[in-house]
Amino acid sequence: MDEAFRSTVDPACLHRPPLAMDMIKQLDTFEFSLYLILTFMSCVSLLLYLEQCAFLYKKQSYPMKTTIIWVSGAAPIIATMACLGMWFPRATMFTDMTSNCYFAVVVYRFFVLMVEEFGGSTAFLKRFSGKPFMINTGPCCCCCPCLPQVPMSRRMLFLLNLAGLQYAILRTAFSVFCIILWTNGIYDLTNLSATSATLWINLSVGVLTIISLWPVGIIFMNLRSLLRSVKFIPKYSMYQLVFVLSQLQSSIINILAINGQIACAPPLSSQARGTMLTQKLMIMEMFIISVVNYFLYRRIYDPLPAEEHDNEENDKAALQAALEEHDV
Numbered sequence: 001m002d003e004a005f006r007s008t009v010d011p012a013c014l015h016r017p018p019l020a021m022d023m024i025k026q027l028d029t030f031e032f033s034l035y036l037i038l039t040f041m042s043c044v045s046l047l048l049y050l051e052q053c054a055f056l057y058k059k060q061s062y063p064m065k066t067t068i069i070w071v072s073g074a075a076p077i078i079a080t081m082a083c084l085g086m087w088f089p090r091a092t093m094f095t096d097m098t099s100n101c102y103f104a105v106v107v108y109r110f111f112v113l114m115v116e117e118f119g120g121s122t123a124f125l126k127r128f129s130g131k132p133f134m135i136n137t138g139p140c141c142c143c144c145p146c147l148p149q150v151p152m153s154r155r156m157l158f159l160l161n162l163a164g165l166q167y168a169i170l171r172t173a174f175s176v177f178c179i180i181l182w183t184n185g186i187y188d189l190t191n192l193s194a195t196s197a198t199l200w201i202n203l204s205v206g207v208l209t210i211i212s213l214w215p216v217g218i219i220f221m222n223l224r225s226l227l228r229s230v231k232f233i234p235k236y237s238m239y240q241l242v243f244v245l246s247q248l249q250s251s252i253i254n255i256l257a258i259n260g261q262i263a264c265a266p267p268l269s270s271q272a273r274g275t276m277l278t279q280k281l282m283i284m285e286m287f288i289i290s291v292v293n294y295f296l297y298r299r300i301y302d303p304l305p306a307e308e309h310d311n312e313e314n315d316k317a318a319l320q321a322a323l324e325e326h327d328v
Contacts, residue, residue, distance in 0.1 A: 017089035017272040024087075026267055035086065038283045042076075042083035045290035049076035052298045064116050064301055070109040072297040074242050077102050079286035086279040089272055093182070093189065096250070097175040103246060104171035107212050108164035110239055114219045117230060117301075121157060128152045128223075137217040139210050160215035167212030174205055190258055190271060209247070235296050238289055245285050250278045 018026070027035065052072060056065045078099045085095040118124045132149035133156070150156060181187035181197055192199050220227070220236055227233070256262055257274025264270045 017092070017269070017275075018267040019090065020088045022267065023089055034280075038086065038280060039083055041287040042079040042283050045076040045079045045287050048290055048294045049073055052294055055298055059300055063120075067109050067113045067116055068297055068301070071106055071113055071239070072293050074103055074106045074239070074246075075286040075289040075293055078242070078246050079283050079290065082279040082282040082286070086276065086283070089268070089276065092275050092279065094179075097178065099246060101172045101175050103242070104212070105168045106239075106242075107209075107216065108168040111161065111164040111216045111219060114216075114223065114227065114232070115157075117227060117232070118223075121161075125152070125154055125157060129154070133218060133222045135218055137214070137221045139213050139217065160218060163215045164212050167208050170208055171205060174201060177201075189254070192258065213243075230301075231296060234292075238293055238296065242286070242289060245282065249281070253278045 017023075024032075049072065053069050056068055060068065081095040081099040085092040088095075115121055115124050118127060130151050130153070133152050134147075135150055136147040178187045178201060186197050187201070188196065188198055220232075224233060224236075253262075253274050254271070257271045260270055262270050262274045262277070265273050268276060
C-alpha cells in the first residue's frame, strides 16, 4: 500500500527541501519579485535597527543601552533569519533555532529592562521592598486568583531574575543538543511520536518558556501604571506580539504541514512549504513590528519619577475623583 501511495505522489513531495540554486531556478517572475520585496523588507528592518543601535550607543548610558539594544533587536533579527531561511530552504532548522535562542535572551532582557527603568535592582528594591506584589498573573497562575500577594524582597527579585535567566541559558543548550542529535539522525522535526526525542525536547522547552514568561508578567502587571509614562504598555504589546508570531504561529503552521493539511507544491514538500510560508509571514510581520519599535525605543531614557511623585499623583487622582463625585 505504501508503494501504491508513493506511485501516485510527486517524488518531489517526498524529498528534502531543495538546494538554494535549485529553488531559485524554479521561481517564476511573480515569485522572484516577491522574494526581492521580502528581502528588501528584512534589510530595511535590519538597517533601522542598526541606526537605532548607533543612536543609543552615543546617547544612552550603560547598562540601559545594552538592554534596549537586545530587546529592540528581536523583530529585525527574526526577520533576517527568516529571510535567510527563505533563500536557503535546507537551513531553516538552523535559522529558526538562532531566532529562538535570541528571543530567549530577549525574554530575560525585557525583565531586566523593567527593573532598569526604576534605576536598577538596588533602586528597585529600595523603592518596592516590602510592598505586596500579585503573582496570579499569566501564563502560569492567571487561573489562581486565590493566591496571596507576596512582598517584594531581594530574594523574590533574585528568583524572578533566575526564572528568566534559565530560559536564556537552557534554550541555547537545548538548541546545541538538538543539532548534535540531528547529525546522528535522532532529532527529526517530522517525528512527533510519544517515543521521539523531538516531542520531549519541545515539551521541555515549552515548560521552560512558560516559567520564563511568568516573572515578566508579574513585574509588568504590578507596575504598569508607573511604566505608562515611558510608553511601556505598547512596548510590552510588541514584545507579546513577537512571542505569539515567532513561537505559536510557526508551531501551528508546522503541525498543520506535518499532518498534511498544507498541500505539496514541487519542489517543496508539504512540510517545506509550510516552513516557507512561515518565513514569508514572519518577514512581513517583523518588518511592521521593527518600524513600530524604532519609534518606541529610539529616544533618550530618563529615570522614572521618584516615589514621592507617585504619591503626589495618587493624591491628585483621589482628589479629582472626590471632586467629580461631589459635583454629581
